[in-house]
Amino acid sequence: MKVCFTGGGTGGHVFPVFAIDEQLGRLLERQGEPYERFWLGSRMPLEKHWVLSASIPHIAIRSGKLRRYFSWRFIPDMMGIVVGFFQSVYFLSKEKPDVLFSKGGYVSVPPVLAAKILGIPSLTHESDAIVGLATRINAHLVETVCIPFEEVKTQFPAKMHHKLVATGVPSRLSADDADAKRAFERYGIPIGRPLIVVLGGSQGALQINEMVWEQLDRLLEIGSVVHQSGEKTYRNIRREGYHIMPFIDDGLGDLLAAATVVISRSGATALADFLEFCLPMVLIPLGMNASRGEQMGNAQRIVSAGAAILIEAEKATGENLVSLVENIVYDHDMRERMVKGAKSLRPQPAAPVIAFQIVRCMTGKEKRRVTDD
Template structure:
């Protein structure tokens, strides 16, 4: 193998389009010594997330793909065309063995450019309901990788023949969490149950409100660790309560210490919880502010006994669910077992091996 050989990754817009791909990169580097580069948006979160990795990053113009009429679609058509031109230039110069797409609207121009240049494409979807970018990319990809078995039904018969379920890649580092260290980070006694509340890097005003409304009752029953996000962060000095805008290196230790997790139902978060066997109370983003992907993700996890979904978004109902679960050790153990049964061990390694097989 020539060291000059390269593989291109593309995707972005959210961490969910980046972190699973980085788990694959980690496995790929242990199997192969070639060059890995990333094509993403000039203005996307992926540029910032990739800085610490040392992976060469090439930014391109990116236009949002909308399912509804908007005047912005006109402007974004030119951005997509610009992204396609930039991708053609980058890929023609690099001549990679393969392009791996993790989705997001920025991934569409590189995928089309790769197809035009005769470069093989593999695309991956984390959600149960494939996004628009994945549906477009699937027409140009040799393999469409899915995490949920239910995702296969969203593709036509011809494309479905190229669909393979290999699970959602999870970073190795996530499994290195230590419960005792996690408890010490937040000052929690070892005999206290831990409720971990995650609202994402930007936080969730809805989740924050529900937790703060019930904080007095919750802290009598457990120790609450609350990631509130940078926008809606408030200092908390209440006993049995620790809050921060965002958790980074601490998160793996806090997950190891958590008895129950309250969070949204983004695919990446759910697959990480499944891999660790963590019971969850899910508050999915409603269809009014999303394409409904979290609703289906949450429904599947609840149907399989790995989570409870909060449909009635009142603070009273959330409190009831949390207190009932924390008081029912048998139920928590059952949910832990069901969560692990949904996970797909070795997903990142399997995908890395597939990339090398198709790349060569």
């Protein structure tokens, strides 16, 4: 079986695929079937690094952003999409995959369209509570649309409901494999001292970074701080108890297992990671001026379950952030309620379900002998 993965641009469109890829390998190994895969993605160097680090061959194609507003970039973007489509036709014809799996993002649209024209069965996955434009387009072209939870079905026309499958959002991390002690040792943090983890996504979050730096003295009075700042906004700040990195890759599971509270945006993939570890969260989603509202939709579901406290980006201040972190760290009962809320949302592992859907999409029928681990 040969699979083409497509999607990219941010970690949220890349990292979940690694868990799916691992499960596919296991399923097909039990079948005694060979497994090959490659990636059609963007030309972003960081994306290529992530994919190659997972031992998946990466092929970069042109594309263009799908915009819901007028921009002078419209014509160049459309040209990029057209070029990306013909590149996709070429590479799919050359590689001859049995199935194509899209993780979304604007780069996925040309490959999905090319697969449709070439007769290659395909499916797509949406992680967010509010469906993105790329998924809305791809949904008309694929056999199966994987969605994060049942409520998202209402955003699709009734005539498409037969192809919707609620699978959850894959996390590349596993609480069972994580070890909090390794994180304490790596960062030199005394065991038992509260640990505040700040994650702004793979690209970082300048607003969150600036609030953390503004209130760093007070945060360090509460506990140790491990901070992913993003490459573009990284500052080489040296303080006892404060550890800053452009990006945290190795040992992220250990770090989340050790965390007392996490401060983050509310990308769907990040939330899936936090729910895997049943972590109390302070979420500062991107506002409507910087997104289509998907992060707010993602966050509200977590907040409704009692697992997170939300600060609207437009109203967020460093003072407010520190106050909330203090409440969570010092109030044991509050923290326990948040952990309980996170457990209530922790779904069955999504990666095996999606891997099964990929095999099913290729064969056109369920393989009864394929079972989950």
